[in-house]
């Protein structure tokens with residue numbers, strides 16, 4: 309029912325899928341010159357070791373001992389658990405396993421990369437980090453990690469979340485972080501937006517711009533990102549590497565691997581070590597990426613070069629995108645409201661190695677409720693997309709009479725999302741089915757002639 313690892317079984321290496329992709333990953337491009345970005349140019353913004361890892365094609369990259377030690381504080385190794393009661397309720401012959409990334413002190417997988425980024429920053433003599441956060445999962449993970457390595461951290465939190473989710477803010481402040489509601493008076497960009505509208509609700513795009521400006525205008529300060537980039541996905545593979553060891557202990561192997569996708573980091577974390585086996589040993593395992601119908605980058609987007617942010621400050625990335633001008637509806641799964649998806653994941657989808665699926669908000673919350681009642685755990689609204697996909701696959705296995713082994717990533721808990729669950733219990737949630745023409749309009753802004 310629960311497969312545990314010893315502390316010394318925490319992986320000593322991360323797995324880098326860039327070594328094994330079926331095609332070479334198209335590089336990020338400079339938006340002005342349309343030529344590949346020189347990694348050295350990124351070193352003013354990002355931690356140097358992270359820039360090195362971003363372009364590395366070495367298959368295994370060593371996890372420093374200091375990082376493994378903080379992984380222990382952050383709940384690693386995490387349990388692999390079986391959803392026996394859910395299986396019973398569904399009457400499925402399938403076995404459903406889920407990896408418990410919710411046991412982290414901040415409630416999600418995001419500490420796996422936050423700890424690594426903070427460690428390298430500390431080692432390189434950086435004094436302060438800046439970042440943005442929407443719902444607050446990433447901000448809390450980086451605030452925790454900065455505290456572990458005695459770094460200062462400044463977080464730009466979208467004003468609407470700052471006002472609506474005060475508990476995430478308090479958590480970050482407990483860890484010693486400095487929080488600004490974005491747009492803020494702390495940057496020129498923020499001031500510009502505030503002048504237009506003193507009650508501006510903010511957006512992730514604006515918050516990224518503020519965090520970047522803060523980083524560029526201060527000495528000894530680096531900027532951190534919580535998803536999408538290769539080095540972030542690399543750090544998350546600790547999830548799947550542990551899971552593989554756990555399956556070995558019970559002599560099982562997954563037929564289906566499932567994760568939800570915002571930028572793609574927790575999906576990559578659970579799946580890439582198993583995708584290695586599919587690419588190298590031709591295993592039959594199926595991979596399913598689950599996203600919201602309200603932000604359907606993988607299911608309705610185009611595979612093309614687009615900006616990584618709304619403010620057009622980042623390099624162009626080749627990815628599945630519904631356009632950087634797309635304004636996602638206010639679904640509760642804040643971590644999935646991203647217009648694109650990680651370039652390596654996009655390539656794997658394009659090559660047919662990963663299948664994609666989109667779910668409506670109401671269906672997702674129904675699945676989460678069933679999971680809470682059967683397993684006693686409340687999923688984050690993001691995680692609930694993976695729960696929904698796992699339930700669908702278990703029902704399919706029942707119809708086909710197949711004893712499938714289903715694995716999904718339980719990326720986080722929903723204790724900070726009870727307001728969303730309240731709305732669900734009061735019958736206020738609907739399936740945001742997509743507004744096709746809104747998506748078509750934003751897709752047109754993608755630079756697809758590259």
Ligand SMILES: *Cc1c(COP(=O)(O)O)cnc(C)c1O
Nearest residue numbers: 535570571572573574643690720
């Ligand atoms: C941020 C977040 C996600 C989405 O981000 P990815 O980079 O796609 O993993 C999913 N689940 C939880 C709990 C999150 O906090």
